[in-house]
Amino acid sequence: MAKRILTLNQISVRGLERLPRERYEIASEFTNPDAILLRSHKLGAADIADSVLAIARAGAGTNNIPVDACTQRGIPVFNSPGANANAVKELVAAGLLLGSRGIIDGVDYVAGLRGISDAAALNQALEANKKRFKGNELQGKTLGVVGLGAIGSLVADMALTLGMDVIGYDPALSVDAAWRLSSQVRKADTLSMVFARSDYVTLHLPALESTRGLVSAELLQAMPADSCLLNFARQEIVDEDALLAALERGGLRKYIADFPSPALIGRKDVILMPHIGASTDEAEDNCAIMAADQLRDFLENGNIRNA
Numbered sequence: 001m002a003k004r005i006l007t008l009n010q011i012s013v014r015g016l017e018r019l020p021r022e023r024y025e026i027a028s029e030f031t032n033p034d035a036i037l038l039r040s041h042k043l044g045a046a047d048i049a050d051s052v053l054a055i056a057r058a059g060a061g062t063n064n065i066p067v068d069a070c071t072q073r074g075i076p077v078f079n080s081p082g083a084n085a086n087a088v089k090e091l092v093a094a095g096l097l098l099g100s101r102g103i104i105d106g107v108d109y110v111a112g113l114r115g116i117s118d119a120a121a122l123n124q125a126l127e128a129n130k131k132r133f134k135g136n137e138l139q140g141k142t143l144g145v146v147g148l149g150a151i152g153s154l155v156a157d158m159a160l161t162l163g164m165d166v167i168g169y170d171p172a173l174s175v176d177a178a179w180r181l182s183s184q185v186r187k188a189d190t191l192s193m194v195f196a197r198s199d200y201v202t203l204h205l206p207a208l209e210s211t212r213g214l215v216s217a218e219l220l221q222a223m224p225a226d227s228c229l230l231n232f233a234r235q236e237i238v239d240e241d242a243l244l245a246a247l248e249r250g251g252l253r254k255y256i257a258d259f260p261s262p263a264l265i266g267r268k269d270v271i272l273m274p275h276i277g278a279s280t281d282e283a284e285d286n287c288a289i290m291a292a293d294q295l296r297d298f299l300e301n302g303n304i305r306n307a
């Protein structure tokens with residue numbers, strides 16, 4: 001009998017193709033599914049039917065899944081670490097550029113010139129205002145990378161290609177990641193050392209009890225006044241009250257994050273994106289393929305990978 005896979009989000013077709021129709025029935029509604037395949041749907045423990053044998057997430061983090069409850073019930077939870085790392089890395093590159101150059105204000109300014117039909121008048125307006133949008137180069141600046149897993153290590157390599165000096169910090173650095181990491185990435189002994197010595201700090205950590213509020217008032221205080229903090233990982237890693245206080249006292253030039261937060265929206269010293277780090281066709285395909293393959297390997301062979 002075909003296995004029933006309940007999909008709780010739109011999953012890339014390339015991923016679904018890994019579950020052949022002769023062996024799998026896939027639908028967004030089932031009363032007794034054998035497995036759940038999802039992306040960002042917030043799943044409650046009570047939503048998981050007794051029939052469920054495994055859950056797979058087409059994404060890296062598992063904080064939308066009640067993992068402890070699943071573990072107690074013997075349900076493996078698979079995720080797709082690394083499958084969207086390149087997409088996130090590229091958005092971090094954009095974040096660094098948005099933090100260093102007057103791109104957002106400059107683009108807004110040009111959009112406001114709509115209606116000036118005379119090229120000479122347009123030029124005059126640009127010449128008179130261009131200086132307002134002057135920025136700084138990334139080359140020669142220091143980037144602190146907190147978390148050197150699949151995403152952090154790619155970000156470190158990308159920053160090296162921009163001519164940045166990179167300091168990395170990861171107390172749980174795996175042997176594999178250490179091998180992958182360029183020897184040009186200097187390792188910091190403490191987190192405060194990274195915050196104190198960096199012009200830009202970028203966070204690449206999962207949301208865990210131990211990382212909640214990790215970026216504290218103390219760490220923010222250690223940052224040079226002209227520095228920028230990038231958070232393309234999880235919102236709760238940064239203590240938002242401490243962040244607001246740091247921005248208010250001018251202790252930080254910019255906060256650039258991939259999450260909108262009501263207290264931060266509209267501030268000139270904040271750039272917020274709508275959690276689009278992994279939103280590329282390629283990343284969605286890669287994550288869905290990895291999640292579907294793991295589910296199939298478990299349902300057909302009992303193998304557990306990445307759980």
Ligand code: MLT
Nearest residue numbers: 039040059060061084278
């Ligand atoms: C992830 O956990 O993979 C990212 O937050 C991206 C996402 O799922 O949208």
